[in-house]
Amino acid sequence: MTMTISERIGEFVSQIAYDDLPKSVVKVAKRCILDWLGAGYRGSKAEASSWVLDLLRGGNGKEASFLTYPPSKGNFLFTAFSNAFFSHILEIDDVHRGSIFHPASPVISAAFSQAESLGASGKELITSVVLGYEVSIRVAECLGLSHYKYWHPTATAGVFGSAVAGAKLLKLDPKKVAFALGNAGTSASGLWQFNLDGAMTKPLHPAKAAMEGLISANLAYRGFSGALRIFEGEKGICNAMARDGFDLEKLLYGLGSHWKTEEVSLKPYPCCRHIHPSIDAAKEVHRASKLKPQEIASVKVYTYRVGMETAHFKVPTSLEEARFSISYCVALALKFGDVNLDLFSPSLLRDEEILSLIDKTEVLEDDVYTKNHPQKWGAKVEVLSRDGGVWSSETWFPLGDPEKPMSDREVEDKFKGLVKPVLPEDYLSELIGRVWSIEEMENIRSFFEE
Structure with missing residues (x-):
């Protein structure tokens, strides 16, 4: 049998x-x-x-x-x-x-x-x-x-x-x-x-x-x-x-x-894993550009469809929503250069610079990232500064993946x-x-x- x-x-x-x-x-x-x-x-x-x-x-x-x-x-x-x-x-x-x-x-x-x-x-x-x-x-x-x-x-x-x-x-x-x-x-x-x-x-x-x-x-x-x-x-x-x-x-x-x-x-990072590629890219833009929030004119985040659908909250009103918000986590990375537990606080949900960055942020699907998911979790962040500068960073494997392991x-x-x-x-x-x-x-x- x-x-x-x-x-x-x-x-x-x-x-x-x-x-x-x-x-x-x-x-x-x-x-x-x-x-x-x-x-x-x-x-x-x-x-x-x-x-x-x-x-x-x-x-x-x-x-x-x-x-x-x-x-x-x-x-x-x-x-x-x-x-x-x-x-x-x-x-x-x-x-x-x-x-x-x-x-x-x-x-x-x-x-x-x-x-x-x-x-x-x-x-x-x-x-x-x-x-x-x-x-x-x-x-x-x-x-x-x-x-x-x-x-x-x-x-x-x-x-x-x-x-x-x-x-x-x-x-x-x-x-x-x-x-x-x-x-x-x-x-x-x-x-x-x-x-x-x-x-x-x-x-x-x-x-x-x-x-x-x-x-x-x-x-x-x-x-x-x-x-x-x-x-x-x-x-x-x-x-x-x-x-x-x-x-x-x-x-x-x-x-x-x-x-x-x-x-x-x-x-x-203490948030939905679908956001991590965007955080890594945003952290690299922060490191390379040294831009302050008020110097940023616009932010575009390109990622895959499932990530957009899951981490979909544009302006989070609770910590639960913040952990599933690409725009909020990218704003944290662009302002502080990191995303950690201390930054998930009720006060930062109302922070004027964070809210301004969220308002300037557009999250878009990229067909290439969608096609490669879930074998690869890709994202790209593009930042336009007020003086016309363009800064961008892309990742296919966020920190912590076997291809980019934590020691x-x-x-x-x-x-x-x-x-x-x-x-x-x-x-x-x-x-x-x-x-x-x-x-x-x-x-x-x-x-x-x-």
């Missing part, structure tokens, strides 16, 4: 061990974990994160750690939900370019919570993270742009990654991994309407994906069955959520030989910058060391100990 896609994925997941992972993949996974920690700890201080903690603290059952300081624990399903929420709320978590998907917030959050609840080793944690990345990235690639038009892959593909991470840590056999995938698929959800309405919904997507994936894995552990044809079935996720075009071959192609984890990008030192500096307001210096440094040597930990429960 022919195996289903889920059963073939289940066979792969159950057979791969830590020693099967290339050292380069393990290194990328560690970088992603450190990046996730920084995003999560800093995100735990967002106002909406306090609401989540109030809701979920104090559950019963197996415990794991919240990304809070002082350290606190709760039910492992609730910590997965909360930590995924924290690590996504500031738009500073990693992204896979080809699938337009943020894997860390759902996958690593689920993996850490499941691993801590079981007392798993560091090697087991790393393996579960990598397998969660490998499967969920492929799901997002399979679903493609027709899915992305309405559905948020960080939610819909993310739930498969968290299910795989949980399943691996629970040591499920191939059939039970397939059950976990089936029930993860029936939980897949996350619509883009929040983006049109400027709502706060987005971090709920990876939060629910992390928790629902673990629920699916833990039910499968107990023998609870799930649809075995959740991908290829006539009423499965592909036919339901990507009717204009999907590619089932992408789910299995290169499993165990081509490591998608190595394609993941890290984000230097380990830059990843550490990003982490330190994010968590300094949250963690004491000695604990901060200790966590960095623990990430780089995480495979040596016999029990991951010691990871968050002071």
